[in-house]
Amino acid sequence: MSFPVPRAPLRVLLADDHGIVLEGLKMVLTGMPAAIGAIDEAATGEQALALLAAHGADLLVLDLGMPGVSGSNWVRALRASYPALRIIVLTANTDERTRAAVLEAGADDYLAKTGNSQALLAAIARQAAAPARARTPQAALPEVPAETLTPREQQVLALAALGATAAQIAQDLHISPFTARKHRENLMRKLALHNTAELVAYAMRLGLPTA
Incomplete structure (x- = not known):
């Protein structure tokens, strides 16, 4: 499989609470050496948000069921805060209603963990080839402490x-x-x-x- 090469290597954030899954995902991403740059890892929603705030990311591969992440509201809020971020949900949840809700909330793709690595690589390739989004948040969050x-x-x-x-x-x-x-x-x-x-x-x- 050939992959489109983005203008600059993608900074990727892998978010999953299982270490062996994170290791497997990193191995999969080695199949796209020209497209993938830095890779950050998070095991909780809180860690993912901290890494996004500190380093940013072009692509998030997100386990929907890890601690601190639950449901489409989290994805919707993430999309509001980071409109340019590409979000691929990689989850064990194959419920069609959940899939529809998460995609409607702003995820770019929804993959089951029962799939193979080629499906993930193809999803990443689609996001690498997609036009860039504006980075301005949909609505500025208040500065009220x-x-x-x-x-x-x-x-x-x-x-x-x-x-x-x-x-x-x-x-x-x-x-x-x-x-x-x-x-x-x-x-x-x-x-x-x-x-x-x-x-x-x-x-x-x-x-x-x-x-």
Whole structure:
């Protein structure tokens, strides 16, 4: 199989919580020596975000089920923060609804770990050949430090980032659903956030767990 050579070697971030999988992925990438440059490794969602913030990446190969990564909201928030990043999800989850949700959230490809290395190489080749995306974030995240939020707002932020509804937040915090909705509205207004994806992206930047 021949591969397109990008204008510059791709910086790749491999994110998987199994060391033997990471070693295997690195061996697979040796089949594209002209296309692959530096390779970083992460075993948790938090480590992946820290490496992206520190070094950036052109391509992320992501295990959807590793610690700190759960579901399409995480992918959507990642896409909002890093619009130019190419995201290939490599997972043991073969559920079609999950696949559709993750692709809709912004992943570029969704591969099952039951596949072979040629499928992964072909997916990487497609991303290497794809036109570059603009690097400007879809929406600038607020610069409001978390310390300026009230303790209750911080609690609401943490729960909302996990996908909790107003009713679930109310139950967890022992407040009324109306009060929970008002706290969430005040939080979104203070942070100048417009939707759940931006809220999750802000929580990710703070290092909070997200759904």
